[in-house]
Amino acid sequence: MRIITDQYDNHELPFKIKISFSAIFDYLEESGRHDLIQQFDHIPELKEGFDDFELLKTYKKEIGQLLETLFPSPLQQNEIKSVSIPFNFTSFKFTKRFLQILEDAGECYELKFRDFEETKIYIMACTFILNTCYGYNLDFKRPFFLDIPNVKTGELKHYRTLFNGDFMSIKKLENAPKITKEDYLELLDNFENIDLWKEKFPINSYELKGFGIMNLFDVTQDEILTNLKDNLLEKNNHSFFNLQKNIADLFGDPSIKFGFSTYDKDFNHPQSKDRYSYNSYILEQGSLLDCTNFFCNGIINQLFIKHELVAISDLSTYGKETNCNGFYEHLNKQDIKSVILVPFQMNSNTFGIMELVSPKKYVLNSVSANKLKDVIPSFSIAIKNFTEAYQNNLDAIIQKFYTSIHPTVNWRFYDAASNYLKHIDNNDSIPLIEDIVFEDVVPLYGQVDIKGSSIARNVAIKQDLMYQLELAEDVMAAAYENQKLTIYNEHQFRIQQQLRNLKRSLKTGDENSITNFLKKDIYPYFEHLKTINTILKEKVEFYESKIDDKLQVVYDKRFKYEQSVTLINKKLAQFIDTKQLEAQKMFPHYFERFKTDGIEFNMYIGQSLVKSERYNEVHLNNLRLWQLQIMCEMENIVYSIQHKLEHPLQVASLILVQSNSMAIKFRMDEKQFDVDGAYNIRYEIIKKRIDKALIKDSKERLTKPGYIAIVYTTNKDAEEYSKYIDFLKNKNYLTGEIEDIELQDLQGISGLKALRIQVSYLKETEKISFKEILEVLKN
Template sequence: MDINDNIESPLNLKVSFNMLLKHYKTLAESDDELVSAKAKHIIKVAADYPELEEGFSDFSILEEREKEIAIILEDSFSTILTKNEIKTASVPFHNLIFNSSERFKSIIKTAGDDFELEMKNMPDNDTYIIACTIILNFCYGYNLNFKRPFYYEIPDVNGILHYYKILYNADFCEIIPTETAKKITREDYDELLDNFENIELWKEKFPPNSYIFKGFVISNIFDVTDDQSISNIKTTLIGEDKRNNESFMDGFHEIFRSLLGINDIKVGFSIYNEEEQTFEHVYGVGVNSFLLNNIESASCSGALCGWSYDRLMNEKKYFTVSDVDKMFGLSEGKAPHIKALHEQGIKSAIFAPIANDKGLMGILEIVSNKPYVLNSINANKLIDVMPFIVSAVERSKNEEENLIEAIIQKECTSIHPSVHWRFEKEAKNFIKADMNGEQAIFKKIAFENIYPLYGQIDIKGSSEARNKATKQDLTLQLKAIKSIFESALEVETLPIYEQFIYQTNNYLKNLEVNFQVDSEQQISEFFKQDIEPVLKYLYTTDTLKEQIDAYFDSIDNKVNVLYKHRKEYDDTIAVINKEMAALLDAKQVEAQQMYPHYFERFKTDGVEHNMYVGESITKEESFNLIYLYNLRLWQLQVMCEMENSYYQMQPDFPVELDVASMVLVFNQPLSISFRMDEKQFDVDGTYNARYEIVKKRVDKAHIKGTTERVTQKGKISIVYSQKQDEREYLRYIKFLQSKHYLDTDIEIVELQDLQAVTGLKAIRVSVLYHKDENDKSFYTYDDLMKEIKA
């Protein structure tokens, strides 16, 4: 069997001792008789078997010439050091080992019969290319440094993984080109330098088996378990999102077992919350805290005794418990941390503070189910790893703070994607100034020459509907109270009961004829201050218990009043806002694809939205007024679709409410800036403020000379001030009429003057509706209502 079988390589491997024998031939001429005699003896042994010098690749020769090979390698594998040194003789890129020290043999034997020796850090795909780089160094004199640390991972008798670093001695190797070897030019070399991963190119320059490797390598192997364990801890802690991986803690346990040389240990963590002075569990799959046991958090003083508290919190030094059972007895179970360990069956433990200059951040907990294996001696090994754990916790805390901030930003003060680039730019400038020692100021975020679009779908008569629901709830509650006191009079005739009935009747009468803003508060105070104490007294009367129970069952626990009709109203408003906002958000995705622009919407009694479009927002020299006109048409169409969607859902709402839609047209570009205090954009300048005034007041405006609101159910109102806006929107309306979005009843009306704003007009036109999504018929508002209620 040939050692080159099943291996693709530019090197044809031959075991040879030619270079070593050359060295002995030189030593044979030495003046030192002992050195000379030994060298001559080795040369004589090799002379009888020329294949040892010429080279061979047949496995069987290694077995046949085992004795002779051992003699040739005697000086390289000293018998005096054989039980201490970890050394092997082999050929490169192969698991073949034909000579080794007794220490190496012992390590392999301890690993078990099923253990297979395999080199780590040697990717299979790279071995061909690495062989090529060795040829470039040996045959062409290039100095390509591809030295990477290679390792063996070998378990000991207890199953603890040890790491062994391999250092090669290649003094006894030679590489000889064959007839198939291609001459490598400088141009070839330069091309290869930029194409490490191009395996086909390397094979083209170095065909398989085009060079002969003659010789052997000596591997000097060193136990670097401590160093590698520390490196592995560093690597594990650097990895992103590892805590969500189930294998994270398993790997962490394994690394600490190797570091401490103890198989039976587990690692835990607890985080210190300085604000609340508590220890808390770390979030992550399989991450436990043995200090906290099963509880989520505990006060620091409640989790530690006085001495351990001072040791960790103030001195910031580790401490060990080598015999938990003994300490549990001595402390009579009163030391909280000893009690927690004892309850979990832990026999020895190390607690190490994770702390930096700013103070304690958490506790590293290492525990074992065996006494004495964890102690103050081996705890010193943690000194080398704690800086990496501290660094990882610092990074984790910063990431958590950033994540919390990001969630707050997203959920509470989100920045629209269209303008995010400006905030990012200013944030970078802020950081740059701060890093350069300059005064860091977050500059004003403003956009000039942009066109606004505003629209709203408003719930008509929301105040009246709310008042009606309030009156209904208060009436029901008052009648229930009245009934209880009428029953109480039958049990016991007391004038106070009559007085409560009289007061209740007065409230009922006022609700009917004179409901005012403060009526709800007055009656609620009456219930709370006057009625409830008496009801608690009356509850002692058996005949009234059922009636009083029924009354309190009708009271909502959260608002502490009868909350039936008002809840139906509030639920309706919430559903309307949710559905309309969801529809608008979905449509906005399409609009952003047409042309990027700023968008925001608000839920009030209905849904309103702002849009801003212009060159300064898009950051590109691409803006044209055609995009503004397109968005205006899109907005009008979406308002019609929202109206339709609303009335298709209306029959399912607890309270029947109507909506009215309005669009505000502002002809001139304006400037907006981000108000840091309010976390939103607002218009800049006195002239631009006119737009905000109109926006806030126009939906309540009346048609000039009447008491009729400009916004009406079943209609879309388009408010504007310029004749050119009127012409533009009449074109849009004509187009939407052709698509059966709008009816033909166009009217143009003048609006009453608003504060500091005059000359406003409105186009009003009825929306055409469908009874449901599959209905192809078109209805006016009145027709739709008849169809729905039919």
């Protein structure tokens, strides 16, 4: 008799367990089996009971014989059953079928229940006492499952367990407190309070006597179907893609593979795997095919017209019957021998096919296809969920990369769309989409501008053009020296004229005129020169090696300039995009960023932008301080990458402060927000002109490398930002004295002032705590 002792850690129980077979002795007595009873007279413990589980081993032969009455021979190969001690999980006296299952599970297998909470054993035992001794009907029952592998076949079988407690009795011991109705009600509301349960049911305060019977029922197919349906109905792409093992388990063959393909409503052009298909064995990724020339008429009729399942148990036979059509050839190349195809109508425009394939003949057939009947309804729902989830992902991607609808204000657009649908549902004659306007928001504007970018770009253009003309002149000089033809000397003179004009200045249109001159007047001679001799051919080929293949011009200095600008923009954009996510956690606000020669960004903050949060002026103050801090950090980023720039560039930073709140409106034609109202347009005008502003009574620009300029209109703003500057100087973000500057009037704009402060480069900045920020804002 095999004995499996408790597989769980030692645990306390509210009762002592005494193993007793008195119920069997009573049965034998009633049946007149006195001869059998006498065989065990010398072991009174078997009837009276024992709590030393080692006696199971001592008397295992006798116990085995005694229990034969419960384990009749005809059922040994059929039933999966054993004797089990409740709440202790020691098991013995297994049926032959159960023993075979355990043997097939391998030596390493432990007989443990799935998702079993050992910490709940004590409470489970207490509820058993409440029901048995006190007559309550407290339902704590839950199904227990065993997952038992078969190391020979690789299968994992699932069994549901049922316990028979007819052979057990329980009694109160002297140290057991009396359980009142009040105790019972208190326990009902304190399931997790183990100390309370132990107070009401102390350890070993009852006695459980007897034994139990554990029956196992194979529910593998049910489990597979349940898991498969659960997997299908999960509303995410990953669960849909995890069906491979579920399908293989359902058919009991790991060789079976799963795929899915989609087709347009005319059934002539399957959609590629990149859209709604997954791991298709019919379609190649990104392919399009004509179904009428690919499938046979039988499959076209059965799948696409009648919407009926197709099962091919032997693909080779199918190939002979269809003259090895495209469908056969494509599957045969993949070593597929049997296949099942199940059709689904996804929507009015799209048709889907679930594909099951196997490298074995006859594994998939019209009989085994019946296993899918319970799955198909769930699969239909899963396809719908999958396509919806996919579409949602598309929407999210489009919103992120192609529209200006910021997550903070997303709710307002959905409200507007919902209202529009209501108008349609109410049969309004002309349903109008409402304007999206946010009132009483405060703007924040900042820019980190590449200083002198236009001049630097023109210098790069001029250097490239001069080098190109010098190369062309060199070719013509060599041609005249070699051939002594005056026409070559005349073209050399014309190139020199272009060079002299270019050295004096680069005018608008020079780039195009020089390029056209070379293409029209010079290049035709180059083709001829390459055929004359090796010297001239090498000269022309050297010229051509310096020309960009796509642009057909020398693109060296310009390339280095553009690369430098791109690197600065990329670094700044990555930084502010990351920091902006952190700032949104402080308080949601609208944010948009633009790449120019540098970075510009707008922010708007206010109550109307948020749906549930409460806005306070402290959120505006905090965002202003945050903006100034990250401007310092962006300046340092550009400073730190100077050695990587092919073309040396510097930046100058500016913040525009606006005290008064304004309204912003989403422009449907431009698909972006803009200020609303004539008065607010003044703010936009200032933004466009402020970086050209000069200090009053001078020709000095306000913005200059190494400094941050803060443009303001009221003394209150100046006082506020002066506090922020002092704070950031203390943290080594800024340095030097604050310059308070009056600005010259801009066209239509007067009365602007600015603070200017030097950036502290590459110093060790101190981390700013939330408490310090609050202190600055409070003061």
